[in-house]
Amino acid sequence: MQAINTYLPFLSAAVSYIFAAAVLRRFFYGYRPYSLVWGIGLIFYALGTSMEALNGLLGWNDGIFRLWYFSGAMMTAAWLGQGTVYLLARRTVAHVLMAFLVLVSLAAALLILNADLDPARLEGEQLSGQAIVAPILGGMKTPLPRLITPITNIYGTVALVGGAIYSAWIFWRKRVLPNRVIGNILIAVGALSPAWGGTLARLGQPAYLYGSELLGAILMFAGFVRATTPAEEPTPATQPAKRPA
Numbered sequence: 001m002q003a004i005n006t007y008l009p010f011l012s013a014a015v016s017y018i019f020a021a022a023v024l025r026r027f028f029y030g031y032r033p034y035s036l037v038w039g040i041g042l043i044f045y046a047l048g049t050s051m052e053a054l055n056g057l058l059g060w061n062d063g064i065f066r067l068w069y070f071s072g073a074m075m076t077a078a079w080l081g082q083g084t085v086y087l088l089a090r091r092t093v094a095h096v097l098m099a100f101l102v103l104v105s106l107a108a109a110l111l112i113l114n115a116d117l118d119p120a121r122l123e124g125e126q127l128s129g130q131a132i133v134a135p136i137l138g139g140m141k142t143p144l145p146r147l148i149t150p151i152t153n154i155y156g157t158v159a160l161v162g163g164a165i166y167s168a169w170i171f172w173r174k175r176v177l178p179n180r181v182i183g184n185i186l187i188a189v190g191a192l193s194p195a196w197g198g199t200l201a202r203l204g205q206p207a208y209l210y211g212s213e214l215l216g217a218i219l220m221f222a223g224f225v226r227a228t229t230p231a232e233e234p235t236p237a238t239q240p241a242k243r244p245a
Helices: 002-030 034-060 061-087 091-113 144-174 177-200 204-228
Strands: 115-117 130-138
Touching: 002 034, 002 204, 034 204, 061 091, 061 115, 061 144, 061 177, 091 115, 091 144, 130 204, 144 177, 177 204
Parallel strands: none
Antiparallel strands: 115 130
16 A cells, blocks of 8 residues: 555646646636636645655655645645635625635745644654644744644635535536536535545544545546536437427
């Protein structure tokens, strides 16, 4: 299992970078705010898994750990969820939540940059927030990063998964765009996959984390492709014949 986990983050990173490029392409062609925010979230996802891959190759490194914790552990879910907020919520609400997220992101970056780290607290070779001993803020030691992380993850996961399920239900209820029903279901399941893996890791089963991250990236990408691919209209040859009046 350990040998497999050495390579899984490389695959997750590759899928995530391609996914991010596809989403950002839609922003640059259509200037959709939600595509930009989703793209940023996917870049965080790709950076997090890239740092996991480098950690597997090089071993412990302070810079790798700090970038992994900030991008992968703290920011990915929040920014992906914020993209869904921009898609479904009123623009004013989305702007206000975006402002809070930017402030939290800047504060989190400052805390991680100034954190005291202890690699001896890690179990095995996988990265974990346990390595954060006590970040320093204004000369005082504080556990803020470990407190902020569950908040950003819960916010992002609820927004992303809840938004995908809500969208799938709306399209299903109206009996329109079945491709978006399927796509949103795949996105919801994919978004939950890393959350399940992270929960198992915290319960002492870290071997499942990297596999869940890869599965999540693949399912979300598949859901994005399915949801954004226009449904084929029936051709005249396949349309049902009209009954005579």
